[in-house]
Amino acid sequence: MRTEIRIAGFGGQGVVLAGLLLGEAAIRDGKQAVQTQSYGPESRGGAARSEVLISDEKIDYPKVIEADVLVALSQEAFDKFRPFVKENGAVIIDRDLVKVKEDRLRSVPFTKMADTLGKKVVANSVMLGYLVASTRVISAESMQAVIREKVPKHTIDLNLQAFDKGIEFWRQER
């Protein structure tokens, strides 16, 4: 089975890193993964997106065709990519960054939750926690292991806390 995940927002939100961590965790789970990215020349503020394909088989075409999961972390990203989600696909938004009236959206205050931990920049880890818990395409254990391995050392604990917060939010939401 091929799962297509698209994470979109703006530069500085850790969109590309989130995609990298997802792919890395999928490999750790014994699956195939491809991650691609697209960003503008600015290091902060320009549009950024990351796409991750996870599959049990070899992945030929490395891009999202129709997303199973869309994570939109900006209004622009939501408006641009909302039409390209499968009918029963999951659309996850940061509720403080995307204003939209639509049912069945998974609306989560990622940035605000990260802020309560003291650093907005870990919003991507909160998002990953929520994503992993809600979609179950990869295991939380692999994700945690990858976070330990890939984020700057002094932020490991903070990122893991943020990740747990994301999982926790999903549990409560249910």
Added chain:
Amino acid sequence: MDREQYNQVIKAIGKRDLFAQGDEAYAYGALLAGCRFFAGYPITPATETAEVMSLLLPRVGGTHIQMEDEIASMGAVIGASLAGVKSMTVTSGPGFSLMQENIGYACMVEAPCVVVDVQRSGPSTGQPTEPSQGDIMQARWGSHGDYEIIALSPNSVQESLNLTIECFNHSERYRNPVLLMTDGEVGHMREGITIPDYGEYEVHEREKPRKPAGEYVPFLPEEGKVPRIADFGCGYHTYLTGLTHKPSGLPATDDAAVHTRLVTRLARKSPKILTSSPELKNSTWTTLRPPSSVTGSPLEQLRMRLRSCVPKVGKSAIFD
């Protein structure tokens, strides 16, 4: 180019009948076409053009500058051109290789200018004093990315002068760098030439924007596919970048449609040159027929040489 300016050029050259090298003829042709800026770096077998330009340009109110290398030379030429002065540089293989990045820049900012490559034997420094025609494909493909180029190739000293004028006309008309792909043989050959009289040849002057300063959009053609240039300092707002840009000139590197529109317009603004260029049709000295119309005796066919080569844009299944 008015009569007074023409007379000034003739006075600077000295007389109208000359025994001259191809290299000198490029310089004379450039001056007759209104070129008033030259930047270059000496290299065999192209240096003589710079020599003539350095002597004559100051006498006709122009500027000659020897730069630190060929990269800078091409940079200076582009800058001067966009400040409103017809500009050229001359080089040979190794220098031509160094100019490749800026040739792509000139295509992207649509800077009219003329680059003469007096081809010598390569690759690398090869045989500096020996002629060759080894840069023909480089003229078409030397810079990165998709672009089109106009290149002419003279076979005599008289034609060297004539085609240099045509190069300037093409560059101003199509707002693109134009290459004169000559060779050390023609460049160093001496022949008798006659400098055409005033009015005997066409000079295409740069067309100024019709729109007033507030309404002018730098890269939006007012008609056809070629936008008019507001020279630096003329009071118009303009913006130049080698990055993909909108008609306003401002970068838009994230937008595929903007890039596709820009690069396709750049690639297609000149393909009609063989059929629509007046100086090729009605030229006083050259009769150029498109290859399909080549008929007549073998000797006539032999005389028929390809002077202008504008490669086609590939057939497109998606974007046509």
Added chain:
Amino acid sequence: MKRNDRIRREYLSRFANRSYFMQGDESVAYGSLYAGCDFFAGYPITPASEVAEVMSAELPRVDGYYIQMEDELASLSAVIGAVWAGAKAMTATSGPGFSLMQENIGYAVMTETPCVIVNVQRSGPSTGQATKPAQGDIMQARWGTHGDHEIIALAPNSVQECFDLAIEAFNLSEEYRTPVIILMDGEVGHMREKITMPPVDKVKIRERKLTTGDELLFGGELIPPMAEFGIGRFIHVTGSTHKESGIRDVESQQAHHTLVTRLCKKIADNRDRIIRFEESCLEDADFAVVSYGATARPAAGAVLRARSEDKKVGMLRLITIWPFPESKVRELGARVRKIFVPEMNLGQLSREVERFVGCEVVSIPKIGGIAHTIDEIYSALKGEV
């Protein structure tokens, strides 16, 4: 055996049989380390900087050298110098830097300096769309420097292949004593996939053929042996036309002819040994797609879809772009009705395909920094087959 070979092997053994999730840029760097590269000089440019990043971290660990130069001209010069001092060397860049390297690429061809140049193609001309992928430098790789020459250029379509072709590029450069270009694209360069690194002993390395006595260094045989600076024998290296001894001879037509035709022949005559491609579904095909690099992946998807609808479409994926697989393409053109060439440019390699076939060639160009989708290629095919 090189001075630092033991250190290198020991260090690389830690990667053996392990899998990683990495970018094409990183993968090409590790492949180069496996191939024995111990010198990197470059200048940062999107989307190629990650190659330099990995090399700057890893080269000191294998007793190699990393140097960031002042620009791309200097980068390739440093690479060429390092090779003559005994290193296996590389640089990595993208379009604007590749344009700046053109003169020195010719110098490397003329001096027969084995080295590897990675061009992670981005959308041009000029600075274009700096962060967007393209395949617009295909013809420049062949014709970008002045004068007659042949060049070897490879185009990987996956992260694993970036690793494999890096090794192949170094081996080819040593075997044919010539610069080799890895024509990646921003798509493959920035894509992350799983790769598995082999045990270092399992990788076949072509070592440099060095002079053992007083052989000619620039002639005498099709591919003469090299010498290294500092070994005690007289060496003269010049980009100017030279005799078989290496001494300049810039006036003899014969010397130039002998030299330049040998430089071209050593690659042209070994086409069959150099060229690699991959064929799929071509046995009974009436139509063929010729593709390379990142574009080959959506192209494969389109071919599969066409096949599922019983359309007889096959695919030829070029791994070697230059020298161009003329005889393969000619043979293909003789038995299919149409050839489609999707590429991320305005139709560059399709012109080369056209040169060798009688059948119709349909270019499927796309520019603007977004790769073809399966749909786009499929609908272009569908309209025509």
